[in-house]
Amino acid sequence: MTGVAQALTVYKVSGTTETDNFYHNLTPVAATYNYGSITNNTLISQSADVATGGGIYSQAVFATSAKTRVQPIITIYGPVSNNTVAAKKYCAEGGVFLKGANVRFVNQPITDNKAIGAYFAHGGAVATHYSGGTDTYQGATYPYLVPAKVTFFATTGNDVSYTGNDIQAGEMNQFDEYGG
Known part of the structure; x- marks a missing residue:
């Protein structure tokens, strides 16, 4: 039996900077997506209330065939390091932000x-959130509630350190959800 082997496509996100946006490096709409390293990225929001995902922002997407939101499967094969998200007005959420996504970290340090x-922060390294609400498609409204899922794969002999991650909040709760 013969076949064709296809190489895995892995995308790196490194050295990006953005200001005054709600999210940073939005994962493209796809059923599956593979990342290599996610390093040295910065999102600083001066005027938006919330800043999410200094490294990447992944979320559930509406599937027209199923008429519902579906959870994309995101796999990260590289280190997630030195990403910063900052909100000057209100809330900062995660170096990696997952909203209704299924994310797998494979044998890599975070x-x-x-x-x-400015007010509160959560998830210095990884912040998770469900995706909920309604979508309208062809005149009909479809409610959805999609949880986020995180899995860490670690095998013997690999550096899977989870250190040095931090949250800083000016006034309120400091949610340390996968914070460090």
């Missing part, structure tokens, strides 16, 4: 990520 919020 180090030195920061979430800095």
Whole structure:
């Protein structure tokens, strides 16, 4: 039996900076998506109330065939390090932000990520949130509620350190959801 082997496509996100946006490096709409390293990325929001995902922002997507939101499967094969998200007005959420996504971290360190919020912050390294609400498609309204899911795969002999991640909040709760 013969076949064709297809190489795995892995995308790296490194050295990006953005200001005054709600999210940063939105994962493209796809059933599955593979990342290599996610390093040295920064999102600083001066005027938006919330800043999410200094490294990447992944979310559930509406599937027209199923008429519902579906949970994309995101796999991260590289280190997640030195990503910063900061909100000057209100809330900062995660070096990696997952909203209704299924994300798998495979044998990689997650180090030195920061979430800095003027009022509160959560998930210095990884912040999760369900995706809920309604979508309208062809005149009909479809409610949805999609949880986020995170899985860490670690095998013997691999550096899977989870250190140096931080949250800083000016006034309120400091949610340390996968914070560090």
